[in-house]
Amino acid sequence: MTLGETPLATAALALGDDALVLSHRLGEWAGHAPVLEEEVALANIALDLLGQARSLLSLVGDEDELAYLREERSFRNAQLVEQPNGDFARTIARQLYFSVHQHLLYGQLAAGDGPFAPLAGKAVKEVAYHRDHAEHWTLRLGDGTEESHARMQRALDDLWRYTGELFEPVEGLSVDRTALREGWLAAVTEVVERATLKLPDGPQTGAWTAGAGRQGIHTEPFGRMLAEMQHLHRSHPGASW
Amino acid sequence: MTTMAPDAGAQDTMAQEAVFDAAVAADERIEPRDWMPDAYRATLVRQIAQHAHSEIIGMQPEANWITRAPSLRRKAILMAKVQDEAGHGLYLYSAAETLGTGRDELLDKLHSGRQKYSSIFNYPTLTWADVGAIGWLVDGAAITNQVPLCRCSYGPYARAMVRICKEESFHQRQGYELLLALSRGTEAQHAMAQDAVDRWWWPSLMMFGPPDAESSHSAQSMAWKIKRHSNDELRQRFVDICVPQAASLGLTLPDPDLRWNEERGHHDFGAIDWTEFQEVLRGNGPCNDQRIGQRRRAHEEGAWVREAAAAYAAKHGKATA
Amino acid sequence: MTNADWPLWEVFVRSRRGLAHTHAGSLHAPDAEMALRNARDLYTRRSEGVSIWVVPSAEVTASSPDEKDPFFEPAADKPYRHPTFYEIPEGVKHL
Numbered sequence: 001m002t003l004g005e006t007p008l009a010t011a012a013l014a015l016g017d018d019a020l021v022l023s024h025r026l027g028e029w030a031g032h033a034p035v036l037e038e039e040v041a042l043a044n045i046a047l048d049l050l051g052q053a054r055s056l057l058s059l060v061g062d063e064d065e066l067a068y069l070r071e072e073r074s075f076r077n078a079q080l081v082e083q084p085n086g087d088f089a090r091t092i093a094r095q096l097y098f099s100v101h102q103h104l105l106y107g108q109l110a111a112g113d114g115p116f117a118p119l120a121g122k123a124v125k126e127v128a129y130h131r132d133h134a135e136h137w138t139l140r141l142g143d144g145t146e147e148s149h150a151r152m153q154r155a156l157d158d159l160w161r162y163t164g165e166l167f168e169p170v171e172g173l174s175v176d177r178t179a180l181r182e183g184w185l186a187a188v189t190e191v192v193e194r195a196t197l198k199l200p201d202g203p204q205t206g207a208w209t210a211g212a213g214r215q216g217i218h219t220e221p222f223g224r225m226l227a228e229m230q231h232l233h234r235s236h237p238g239a240s241w
Numbered sequence: 242m243t244t245m246a247p248d249a250g251a252q253d254t255m256a257q258e259a260v261f262d263a264a265v266a267a268d269e270r271i272e273p274r275d276w277m278p279d280a281y282r283a284t285l286v287r288q289i290a291q292h293a294h295s296e297i298i299g300m301q302p303e304a305n306w307i308t309r310a311p312s313l314r315r316k317a318i319l320m321a322k323v324q325d326e327a328g329h330g331l332y333l334y335s336a337a338e339t340l341g342t343g344r345d346e347l348l349d350k351l352h353s354g355r356q357k358y359s360s361i362f363n364y365p366t367l368t369w370a371d372v373g374a375i376g377w378l379v380d381g382a383a384i385t386n387q388v389p390l391c392r393c394s395y396g397p398y399a400r401a402m403v404r405i406c407k408e409e410s411f412h413q414r415q416g417y418e419l420l421l422a423l424s425r426g427t428e429a430q431h432a433m434a435q436d437a438v439d440r441w442w443w444p445s446l447m448m449f450g451p452p453d454a455e456s457s458h459s460a461q462s463m464a465w466k467i468k469r470h471s472n473d474e475l476r477q478r479f480v481d482i483c484v485p486q487a488a489s490l491g492l493t494l495p496d497p498d499l500r501w502n503e504e505r506g507h508h509d510f511g512a513i514d515w516t517e518f519q520e521v522l523r524g525n526g527p528c529n530d531q532r533i534g535q536r537r538r539a540h541e542e543g544a545w546v547r548e549a550a551a552a553y554a555a556k557h558g559k560a561t562a
Numbered sequence: 563m564t565n566a567d568w569p570l571w572e573v574f575v576r577s578r579r580g581l582a583h584t585h586a587g588s589l590h591a592p593d594a595e596m597a598l599r600n601a602r603d604l605y606t607r608r609s610e611g612v613s614i615w616v617v618p619s620a621e622v623t624a625s626s627p628d629e630k631d632p633f634f635e636p637a638a639d640k641p642y643r644h645p646t647f648y649e650i651p652e653g654v655k656h657l
Binding site for chain 2: 020024027028030031032033034035036037038039040043044046047050051053054057063064067068087088139140141143144145147148151228229231232233236238239240241
């Protein structure tokens with residue numbers, strides 16, 4: 001495997017792993033969603049992301065080798081997307097933070113002439129819907145009942161420290177990071193306030209400076225997620241499925 | 242559209258029944274606001290509800306493997322399939338609702354064990370090959386049962402079934418393809434496939450219900466054209482379809498008595514263990530408690546989400562009663 | 563409070579431009595915005611549509627089957643509304 005040998009590969013892995021890992025997490029909702037209509041909605045988002053992941057990983061190598069045979073330290077996804085689902089509010093908070101970011105990022109990539117432009121041009125439409133879904137639920141949970149408000153606020157607060165990483169530079173990805181960060185903050189603030197919630201005010205990154213997902217440093221739940229995801233594939237080396 | 246039973250007192254029930262019978266006899270569809278016998282309505286609600294419950298409980302054994310699917314292609318297929326099952330549950334609950342019974346009430350009955358779902362989903366998915374066996378055998382049996390329902394006398398049910406059958410055509414094929422890959426794969430994969438077929442074959446045959454002689458609802462349902470073929474007829478059709486498919490897969494069906502009967506023009510097959518069927522139906526299957534438990538938990542843990550959305554709609558004046 | 567508070571909506575889908583919206587089915591949603599989104603996910607996930615309407619089921623006024631005769635039968639004896647009513651000599655084209 002030519003892991004991250006070129007800037008293009010590094011960038012493709014970062015984007016591809018984000019999509020792959022978040023898709024996997026959303027897939028864990030199957031059979032557990034709060035209402036049947038939401039089973040269908042969450043699965044749609046998960047399928048979009050999985051499709052994106054497959055295209056992106058295929059730019060670097062064999063999609064299955066990359067998904068199933070890499071060790072934890074070789075995954076390049078941001079820590080935000082690997083965070084466990086928690087309750088529905090936590091999943092929605094994760095979706096809000098990530099999908100607004102992904103929408104703006106893919107918008108920039110689609111408008112540029114870089115290697116990701118064609119892929120981003122298709123994906124940006126999917127992601128617009130993911131963002132819409134997250135925003136609508138943020139409004140309903142924030143401005144719903146006392147309980148849902150409290151849960152949503154807690155979820156936004158808890159995940160806030162994983163958002164800073166989304167704006168760190170990624171080699172091979174030429175984007176206007178200032179615009180990305182400002183656009184993200186403005187959009188998230190607008191939705192959060194409309195939902196009668198408060199934008200968290202803590203630091204946007206953890207205190208530990210060893211690095212983050214883009215450097216292959218992940219949170220503890222990620223190892224267990226990978227163990228589950230990779231176990232069957234690895235139990236039958238060389239098999240086709 | 243809420244459907245109220247018309248005021249029977251003001252009408253001549255006999256005349257209405259004659260109109261209903263004539264419509265059924267002429268293969269016309271009965272629609273929600275038409276007069277219908279109470280027993281017809283009750284039978285349909287029971288059957289459609291059981292069908293809807295089966296779709297959503299049936300998500301669980303397969304969802305059990307989404308997070309472990311061994312390739313990204315298989316993962317996407319499985320996710321799409323489980324999603325379809327949620328969708329099919331929704332179509333069917335909607336069809337039941339046209340008969341005046343809300344989804345809430347039906348879910349309550351499922352959660353409290355007053356309504357049933359197909360017993361097949363009380364069996365566990367122990368290996369990846371089970372996903373294939375479910376697609377090939379369980380969905381295959383379901384399709385054999387469902388295709389005739391597309392012509393069921395009740396319009397909304399028939400229309401839901403048309404949609405479902407169209408969408409399900411990929412379910413069975415993906416299962417077959419999955420098993421084929423395993424059967425032609427490594428020795429361990431082949432063994433996994435054979436083991437799954439060994440475990441799912443008999444429960445699949447039970448999906449057609451008890452033998453005709455013992456089926457309590459069959460005769461009336463056939464007369465009403467809710468049902469078009471008997472349990473045994475459909476079971477035979479399914480066995481005949483599966484035998485050559487198993488041969489192409491390179492897998493064996495676990496029935497020493499299975500053989501072609503030239504005289505009948507059908508395959509003979511061994512006796513089904515109806516004691517096991519009755520036990521699973523009674524709640525003693527390997528996964529009954531687990532399936533209902535997960536379903537109930539998802540519903541209870543989702544209550545605050547549903548309440549929040551309803552409260553938001555009420556506040557913002559977008560709800561309609 | 564339960565799911566019952568999510569009302570039922572009727573969903574109409576235009577399968578492609580140039581065709582009318584047709585009834586696809588129904589679903590539950592807390593409000594119109596969510597109903598549209600749920601409808602998009604449920605009824606167009608195989609690209610079955612380019613436009614969706616959602617209508618609260620409670621807002622649909624339907625003719626009663628009891629009025630079937632007075633409502634629809636008078637139309638049945640006016641065959642002159644249909645082109646097949648008229649006899650045209652053989653060989654006359656474009657009519």
